[in-house]
Amino acid sequence: MRMRRIAYILLFSLLLVSCGTRSGYFKMEGRFLHMNQGELYVYSPDGGINGLDTIKIEAGRFSYEKPCSKPSTLIIIFPNYSSQPIFAESGEAVDVKADASHLKEMEVEGTKNNELMTKFRKQIASVSPPEEMKYAITFINDHPESPVSVYLLNRYFIQTESPDYKQAAKLLQVLMKEQPENTDLGRLQRQLIELGSLPVGSKMPKFLAKDINGKVVNNSTFQGKDIVIINTWAAWSYESLDIQRALSDAVKAGKIAAMGICIDANPKEVRQSLERDGIEFPNVCDGKLLNTPLLKTFGLNTVPDNIVIRNGKVTERNITANTIRQRYGTD
Numbered sequence: 001m002r003m004r005r006i007a008y009i010l011l012f013s014l015l016l017v018s019c020g021t022r023s024g025y026f027k028m029e030g031r032f033l034h035m036n037q038g039e040l041y042v043y044s045p046d047g048g049i050n051g052l053d054t055i056k057i058e059a060g061r062f063s064y065e066k067p068c069s070k071p072s073t074l075i076i077i078f079p080n081y082s083s084q085p086i087f088a089e090s091g092e093a094v095d096v097k098a099d100a101s102h103l104k105e106m107e108v109e110g111t112k113n114n115e116l117m118t119k120f121r122k123q124i125a126s127v128s129p130p131e132e133m134k135y136a137i138t139f140i141n142d143h144p145e146s147p148v149s150v151y152l153l154n155r156y157f158i159q160t161e162s163p164d165y166k167q168a169a170k171l172l173q174v175l176m177k178e179q180p181e182n183t184d185l186g187r188l189q190r191q192l193i194e195l196g197s198l199p200v201g202s203k204m205p206k207f208l209a210k211d212i213n214g215k216v217v218n219n220s221t222f223q224g225k226d227i228v229i230i231n232t233w234a235a236w237s238y239e240s241l242d243i244q245r246a247l248s249d250a251v252k253a254g255k256i257a258a259m260g261i262c263i264d265a266n267p268k269e270v271r272q273s274l275e276r277d278g279i280e281f282p283n284v285c286d287g288k289l290l291n292t293p294l295l296k297t298f299g300l301n302t303v304p305d306n307i308v309i310r311n312g313k314v315t316e317r318n319i320t321a322n323t324i325r326q327r328y329g330t331d
Contacts, residue, residue: 026068026088030096031061041077041238046184048072048088051236073151077238078103085151087113117148132156140171144178150185158191159302161319165192191301198299202314204228207297211282212271217259221282225257230298231306232261235273240304246324248279255328257281263289263303
């Protein structure tokens with residue numbers, strides 16, 4: 001009887017291994033056409049990963065496993081700087097199939113939420129941006145219980161160059177009704193309130209801070225500057241680091257002025273990162289993470305995020321690194 005029990009345990013363990021899953025972990029494996037070798041980066045905007053991980057591709061295939069105690073969203077960053085989400089769950093595994101030249105059509109199988117996201121990717125693969133937003137609204141209303149809807153709400157209506165806070169607030173109420181205990185939705189709600197405190201058209205607020213080298217930074221620092229971009233960043237967010245580098249090139253070219261707000265915990269490491277990348281414009285890091293007062297002052301509440309100030313007034317929000325390079329001639 002004891003031997004039979006041991007045999008059952010071994011068989012169960014083998015089944016788990018063969019399926020690529022184990023309790024407390026999430027695994028994804030994949031294969032890519034037209035990408036034989038290379039690296040992908042992955043991070044989590046909701047804390048599923050601490051920092052930035054690297055995924056190596058060899059012979060067109062990759063495998064990645066991480067501890068996972070609760071559902072989280074992973075963002076994969078590709079060599080062309082585009083990104084796609086993966087929705088992680090404890091004890092689950094997914095299979096990723098993609099063509100490196102058509103990443104919008106990436107397929108992820110293995111869990112309901114990832115398969116829903118795959119369906120959405122296929123729907124928007126060849127439509128215009130306004131149509132994408134219509135599909136996003138339909139998806140959110142049809143699947144208010146899904147973390148995919150939380151991602152789409154943020155992606156299409158908040159963290160975009162043309163945010164629609166009114167539509168975001170409306171959709172947020174739909175999600176909160178179905179997911180009342182989702183802390184990410186509470187964070188988004190607070191974010192919308194703070195964003196509303198400094199909408200496009202507002203005057204640049206008065207502020208006073210010390211940069212990473214102890215130098216005072218305030219409104220006078222940017223007096224006479226036609227264009228000022230305030231950017232939030234963190235060492236774990238590849239996208240925000242790319243924006244920092246694009247801003248640095250534009251500042252050195254004399255096209256704009258800029259200030260960075262880093263939400264990392266260690267100012268010493270931040271200083272080293274800035275020196276390594278040759279970034280000389282003012283950067284503030286007080287070690288208070290997302291509680292730094294400057295974020296509220298400028299209506300910023302996430303990473304990456306930024307505001308564009310022209311002649312003393314906010315004119316845009318959340319522009320991308322590519323937009324900065326194209327607009328200010330740093331390509």
